[in-house]
Amino acid sequence: MDKVQKISSENGVVIFSKTSCCLSYAVHILFQDLGVLPHVHEIDRDPEGKEIEKALSRMGFNGPVPAVFIAGTLVGSTNEVMSLHLSGSLIPLLQPYRTSN
Numbered sequence: 831m832d833k834v835q836k837i838s839s840e841n842g843v844v845i846f847s848k849t850s851c852c853l854s855y856a857v858h859i860l861f862q863d864l865g866v867l868p869h870v871h872e873i874d875r876d877p878e879g880k881e882i883e884k885a886l887s888r889m890g891f892n893g894p895v896p897a898v899f900i901a902g903t904l905v906g907s908t909n910e911v912m913s914l915h916l917s918g919s920l921i922p923l924l925q926p927y928r929t930s931n
C-alpha cells in the first residue's frame with residue numbers, strides 16, 4: 831500500500847493500468863484531450879504488481895483497471911471517471927494539472 835500511496839501522492843493524476851487494457855488507454859486519451867498528462871503505472875510490468883493490486887483492493891478499489899487517482903485520492907475506474915466528466919465535475923478536479931486550457 832505504501833507504493834500506491836507514494837506514487838499517487840507524488841503525481842497529480844495517476845492511472846494504475848495494465849498494458850493490454852483498452853479502458854485504461856481510453857481514460858489516458860481523455861485526460862490528454864483535457865490537457866492533462868497523467869502518470870501511467872503499468873501494474874503488469876511492475877515486479878510488485880500483485881501487491882499493488884492487493885493494496886488497491888484494500889483502499890476500496892473493486893473494479894478492473896484503470897484505477898485513477900487525482901490529487902492523491904482514489905477516484906475509481908472508467909465508470910467513475912466518465913460519470914464525473916459527463917456531470918461536469920472532472921475538469922475542475924483536473925484544473926491544477928492541466929498543461930493547456
